[in-house]
Every structure is written in C-alpha cells, then in structure tokens.
Amino acid sequence: MxxxxxxxxxxxxxxxxxxxxxxxxxxxxxxxxxxxxxxxxxxxxxxxxxxxxxxxxxxxxxxxxxxxxxxCQECTWNTTADVVFLIDMSTEMSQVEVDLGVDSMTYLLNGLLDKNHNTTVRAALVSYGNEFRVHHTLNESMELLRDYIQELTAPRYCDASSDDDCSVIRSLSRAFDYLNRSMFNNNENNTREVILIITNGRHDIDTPVRALANDLVKTGKILLAIGVGGNWKVDFFKEIVRDPAHIYTVESKKSMNVLDSVMTEIVYSSCALSNDFNNKP
The missing domain is CATH 3.40.50 (Rossmann fold)
Known part of the structure; x- marks a missing residue:
C-alpha cells in the first residue's frame, strides 16, 4: 500500500x-x-x-x-474453470451479511456470464452453518444459480435435530470433505478449480478443519475468501486461506468492485502456439 x-x-x-x-x-x-x-x-x-x-x-x-x-501473439483459447461458492448460512450471519454475500455472488456471476471472456466457466453453490447442503451443482446453469441465490435468507434459528447438531465447524468439515472428494470429479483435465468462501468468519477453526483446507490446496484447488460486513473476523481466514492475497473484503455494496480482482483467478488465458517448431516435416 x-x-x-x-x-x-x-x-x-x-x-x-x-x-x-x-x-x-x-x-x-x-x-x-x-x-x-x-x-x-x-x-x-x-x-x-x-x-x-x-x-x-x-x-x-x-x-x-x-x-x-x-x-502470446498466436493462441488457442481452450481454458475451463469450475467455481464453487461456499457460503456461511449459520445463525451467526445477519441478514445484512447474507445479503452482501448474495450481492458478491451476483456480481461475480454477472462477470462470469460475460461472453467476451474466453474461459468456459461452471459454478455451484454449497452452504455450511447450521447444516451442510448442496444447493446447486456444476452441471446446472449459472443463470439458474443467479436467480436461485436471490432467495437466500439468514436463518433465525437452528433445528437441533439435524445431522450436524447445529455445529458450524462440523458442517464446514463436511463441506470441505465433499469438495475434495466429490464436487470436481467430473470436470475436464486442466480445469482450474476455485472454491470461494463467503462468511463473517466468527468461528474458531479446529485442527481437523485446518487439515481439510490444506488438503484442498494440496490437490490443486484455489481457495479464496470474502469477508462480508464491517466486523468480520480475520483470524478465521488466516486459518483457512494459505495466501493472504486471496482474502477480499466486502464491507458494503459500495465496495463490490474489489471483487474484480477475484475474476483474474477464475477467468484466465492459456496460450499455446499453433506452430510446432520441434516437429517440422
């Protein structure tokens, strides 16, 4: 700075x-x-x-x-990227913070749907908090996802009878495990795999969750985080995201354009010269 x-x-x-x-x-x-x-x-x-x-x-x-x-002056554009939005839907999230999360996803989806980019992108939505839930898979259209997220609301209470017993960390652990084992199984080779966590970070991370986050990075996935609201807890993000440059802040709707930096992690150019100089006839 x-x-x-x-x-x-x-x-x-x-x-x-x-x-x-x-x-x-x-x-x-x-x-x-x-x-x-x-x-x-x-x-x-x-x-x-x-x-x-x-x-x-x-x-x-x-x-x-x-x-x-x-x-590169002569390129073939054949890049693909899979993006999973992982949003905190615990009772710790206020409606204002959930709305900022929705606005952040909408902002990015509008950018990803821009046909001027030469990257084929798919997007999915997973939530954690009171429970782990897959809302939208990578095989469904981003237009449908953009419409779907407009209906997300902050939960007012937690049903203690759920499998996760209202444990935010347990549901986050299940989400990380699912993302590592199942979500990206059917993508193409060399597809960039991006996980974007959206939360206020008001949770204490334990060792197993930290290990699962490290496993995601070790398997080549890019872990990004958006802290929403004016009182988000930075310690959570430091425990989850390895690179501090991959932590973004959205304090209000006016600060949404900071997410333009996220786009460079998702939409990218893969350049390959079409002339094969090593194998001339």
Whole structure:
C-alpha cells in the first residue's frame, strides 16, 4: 500500500496514457486490492483485470507464466474453470451479511456470464452453518444459480435435530470433505478449480478443519475468501486461506468492485502456439 493513494493513482493514470498496458502486482501480507485496481490498466478479452497479488516473491513465477500467456501473439483459447461458492448460512450471519454475500455472488456471476471472456466457466453453490447442503451443482446453469441465490435468507434459528447438531465447524468439515472428494470429479483435465468462501468468519477453526483446507490446496484447488460486513473476523481466514492475497473484503455494496480482482483467478488465458517448431516435416 502506498503512503499517498491519490498521488499514486494520478501517476498511474499519467503513465497509462503513454504505454500499452500497466500491470499491477501486489506482494506481501498487506495487499490492497482496491489500490491495485486503481493503478492497473482495465481488463480486456485476455484477462478481466491486469491485477495480480501474491504473498511472497517466490510465488511470482505464477505471475510470470500468466504474463507469458497474455503476451502470446498466436493462441488457442481452450481454458475451463469450475467455481464453487461456499457460503456461511449459520445463525451467526445477519441478514445484512447474507445479503452482501448474495450481492458478491451476483456480481461475480454477472462477470462470469460475460461472453467476451474466453474461459468456459461452471459454478455451484454449497452452504455450511447450521447444516451442510448442496444447493446447486456444476452441471446446472449459472443463470439458474443467479436467480436461485436471490432467495437466500439468514436463518433465525437452528433445528437441533439435524445431522450436524447445529455445529458450524462440523458442517464446514463436511463441506470441505465433499469438495475434495466429490464436487470436481467430473470436470475436464486442466480445469482450474476455485472454491470461494463467503462468511463473517466468527468461528474458531479446529485442527481437523485446518487439515481439510490444506488438503484442498494440496490437490490443486484455489481457495479464496470474502469477508462480508464491517466486523468480520480475520483470524478465521488466516486459518483457512494459505495466501493472504486471496482474502477480499466486502464491507458494503459500495465496495463490490474489489471483487474484480477475484475474476483474474477464475477467468484466465492459456496460450499455446499453433506452430510446432520441434516437429517440422
């Protein structure tokens, strides 16, 4: 984060008038996605935003790979991504926080349904909290999902007779286990698998849940988190999400555009030269 954001934005605007693209890369544990979005050039059909963030310099090799893809002159677009929204529907979530979660999902779904992007995307919805539930699978349309989530409401009480006995952590554990074992079984090879957790984070994470979250990352899944509301608990996200740059904050509807940074994790370019220089006839 810069000491003077206004001056940084002004300098970036001046630079963007002189160059082709300005790419913003945030490194470290105090990345401001909002500031990166102000600095970078606007997205296009190659990438939704020219904004990238990593927690350390060792992770920059992933950015280099993406930049190589973005600068290829001759490409075949054949990328796919599966996105699972995992929303907290416990009694700890207020209606305002659930509404912010719904608005966040709607914002992202509208972006994913933009046909200008060259990535085939599927989306699903799973909830945890008072119980674990699969609302929408990857095989159902995103248009239907967008309509469905508008009806989500915060639960006022918990039925103690449910299998999870109203245990938020137990239902989260079941959700992680399902995501690791079943949700992505039928996707295509090389499909990017993204899990987006939406919660206020007011839960204490135990060792088994932490281990399940690590298993998701070890199997190649990208774990992102959105903290909703003005009083979300950061400790929860630090326990679940390995990379601090993958934690986003939506305090109100006015801050929804910070989710533009999420789009670069979902919609991406895979560039392959069509000329095979190693096997000339």
């Amino acid at each position: 810069s000491a003077n954001r206004a001056e940084t934005r002004k300098a970036a605007d001046s630079l963007k008038r002189q160059i082709h693209k300005l790419i913003a890369i945030g490194v470290g544990h105090e990345v401001s996605h909002r500031e990166l979005l102000d600095i970078a050039s606007r997205g296009d059909k190659r990438t939704p935003q020219y904004v990238f963030a990593v927690s350390n310099f060792n992770a920059l090799f992933t950015i280099v790979a993406q930049l190589v893809h973005l600068t």
